[in-house]
Amino acid sequence: MLGPLRLKGGIIDDVKRSLEKYNDEYFICEIGLTEEGYKNLLNELTNKNNVKEEGYVNHK
Amino acid sequence: MSTINDVLTILRNYNDEPEEMERILMCLSKEEQAKLKDLRITLVDQIDCPNKCDILIDFYEMLKITSETPETKIDKPKLNDWKIYLWGKAYRNCKPLVKWCRQAIKDGKLPKRVDENGWLYLYVNDLLPYKGHVLDGINAGSIDLFTVINDDVISGIEIKMLIKQIINDGMPNINPSYLPELKAGRLGYVAAYNKGTEKYLQAVGLGKWLN
Numbered sequence: 001m002l003g004p005l006r007l008k009g010g011i012i013d014d015v016k017r018s019l020e021k022y023n024d025e026y027f028i029c030e031i032g033l034t035e036e037g038y039k040n041l042l043n044e045l046t047n048k049n050n051v052k053e054e055g056y057v058n059h060k
Numbered sequence: 061m062s063t064i065n066d067v068l069t070i071l072r073n074y075n076d077e078p079e080e081m082e083r084i085l086m087c088l089s090k091e092e093q094a095k096l097k098d099l100r101i102t103l104v105d106q107i108d109c110p111n112k113c114d115i116l117i118d119f120y121e122m123l124k125i126t127s128e129t130p131e132t133k134i135d136k137p138k139l140n141d142w143k144i145y146l147w148g149k150a151y152r153n154c155k156p157l158v159k160w161c162r163q164a165i166k167d168g169k170l171p172k173r174v175d176e177n178g179w180l181y182l183y184v185n186d187l188l189p190y191k192g193h194v195l196d197g198i199n200a201g202s203i204d205l206f207t208v209i210n211d212d213v214i215s216g217i218e219i220k221m222l223i224k225q226i227i228n229d230g231m232p233n234i235n236p237s238y239l240p241e242l243k244a245g246r247l248g249y250v251a252a253y254n255k256g257t258e259k260y261l262q263a264v265g266l267g268k269w270l271n
Binding site for chain 1: 062063064066067070071073074080083084087088092095096098099101102
């Protein structure tokens with residue numbers, strides 16, 4: 001029983017650790033965008049979510 | 061390995077379990093949630109886990125409503141304080157109900173209630189004025205005993221505790237063949253066909269759902 005419980009705690013801790021390393025600048029740089037491009041991407045994402053709400057889902 | 065790939069790798073681990081994504085979101089601080097909100101752009105495109113993505117998108121859709129919808133000041137119902145959270149378990153098990161509730165909050169029909177974590181919720185009896193309303197979607201059902209008084213929708217362990225009490229009492233005036241439904245948490249379904257449940261629902265302030 002201890003194994004699965006530890007694993008489930010582990011995945012949450014791992015996500016937390018990775019997010020701790022993350023910052024905006026690093027993220028923008030990593031995906032190769034300027035700040036303006038990043039804002040455009042956020043707008044695109046909003047539109048994409050609206051499409052998903054209507055029932056079209058395309059997970060790559 | 062990069063930060064984004066770190067998170068992607070972690071989320072790809074195990075199966076595509078929506079409950080796992082919920083547990084992660086519930087365990088993150090607000091600051092960590094904000095970071096994940098940015099990362100989700102990449103996560104949703106690359107994660108290969110549709111169920112986890114669905115939960116992630118839904119979670120931030122819920123947060124969007126909490127931040128953009130005007131505050132409403134209304135007291136909680138007096139007789140019962142059981143909650144329905146408008147994301148997570150209820151969304152997973154009954155999307156038509158949760159979507160209708162969210163839209164009703166945006167339209168000002170239902171009160172906007174937000175807990176200390178910033179999560180949108182309603183009290184069960186907030187829905188009483190809309191009892192009988194037919195929900196959009198094939199086999200979506202309506203706002204009634206069957207849909208609402210159900211462990212799949214109500215948060216916490218309240219329904220489970222009440223069902224445990226009914227079973228411990230020997231299920232008085234309840235047909236024993238309904239035991240599997242009771243154990244599955246479908247108290248409203250059992251109540252629709254068994255008078256024996258009335259006193260229990262009335263005792264916890266949910267009697268109006270019976271009429």
